[in-house]
Amino acid sequence: MMPDLGRYAFAVLAAWGVTLALTGGLVALSLWQAARARRALAEREADRTPR
């Protein structure tokens, strides 16, 4: 299934690997930051309503 990359194996796999890792990391980070902000805002607004 894996194509024969010949002598370019390292270059191709590294290039794809870095791209997927960096992009995946960015997506994960963005999701985590979004969840954290949503939670914090929800808590803060819950604190406000009992006024």
Added chain:
Amino acid sequence: MSALLLRDLRLAVRAGGGFGLAAAFFLALVTLVAFGTGPEGGLLGRIAPGILWVGALLSCLLSLDRIFALDWEDGALDLLATSPLPLEGVAAVKALAHWLTTGLPLVAAAPLFGLLLHLPGPAHAWLVLSLLAGTPALSAIGAFGAALTVGLRRGGLLLSLLVLPLYIPTLVFGTETVRRAAEGAAPATPFLLLAGITLGAVAVLPFATAAALRAALR
């Protein structure tokens, strides 16, 4: 506006080492480069155009954060903004003051450093010309960066990060001018491009600088 200019010049001199500080730093830099790369004349001569220009650039960088800092701290910047002087004019004058106290001394000192770095003979004239044409851009761009970071703590480092990439076109054409002159080729094209960038920067950047100052003062 000439009153503003004279005031800034006097302040720079009084603050210690106004005119000579940039040149002294340049000398230190040249010395460090020689230590770092070895004293072999041939090698030094080949990298001299780049080193001289990078040195000039870094020396200009040194005094950038002071362009607006003092006036910001004591409230003089507010006064200048509300004065009948257009803020763009203030920005231009500040850049001019910086150039007179930093860029111009570098231009004067450059041939000496060219000698130290074994810059080939014919290139010296073009070194001076390229610095003369390019350093005003460095001051104008630097003033813009200073306005963006005015009043920030640790602003100096951020200022460098913002300004150095903006310096790249000037650096490339300035170095290329000197390099071609050193090799005996015609330096006209890069020199004209260098001059063009400076003219554009000096004409347009004061508006961006003023906009940044207004944002900071709001």
Added chain:
Amino acid sequence: MSLWEYANPTKFMETSGRLLPWVAALAAATLASGLLWGFFLTPDDYRQGASVKILYVHVPTAMMAINAWLMMLVASLVWLVRRHHVSALAAKAAAPVGATMTLCALVTGALWGQPVWGSWWEWDPRLTSFLVLFLFYLGYMALWSAVENPDTAADMTSILCLVGSVFAVLSRYAANFWSQGMHQGASLSVAPGQRMDDAFRTPLYIVLAGFVLLFVALVLLRTRTEIRLRRLAALAARERMA
């Protein structure tokens, strides 16, 4: 500083909340299909061998690196002219995405060139321009973090984006000029040759579309986060004053 009461952010939150899952799903599907096609089902280039497969990660990330900056430029202009907070925050949100794309473009570009150059990095004018672009991204993000007042930060970063764009273009020309002067002959065109087979082209377009969708999804997501953070800060400020 009650951002939430402005109509714009509320409508943005509503609309983006509905759109986001769809855009994200579409992005994932497009990327997956395009990347799998490109990796497993395309032939080797007769000149570049299997390294041509790097095309599918290098070209899209390089394009997005530039497109992200262009989007930030437009968003900055909208902020400066129309003072829509969402626009300023969208530019802020896009910057890390653009920076990541630029970094990917740099790394993949270097890796693509390595078998041909024999070294891990050559100051090829195109790669050098991307390095400069990366520096611009870093400066932009640093300025956002450094200025306390959000509106001032939006102003400063917008002006920086404008001026930076001009200088980025100038740097591109300067880098071309500079590499000719170096007579290195290392100025290799990392881009694929002009005659690109359809076999390569179609999966490439799919991956490109996937990255565009991914960019949109990430910017929507991150802008929503920025809006929430602004709201949090506004609430905190109000409580401090109460």
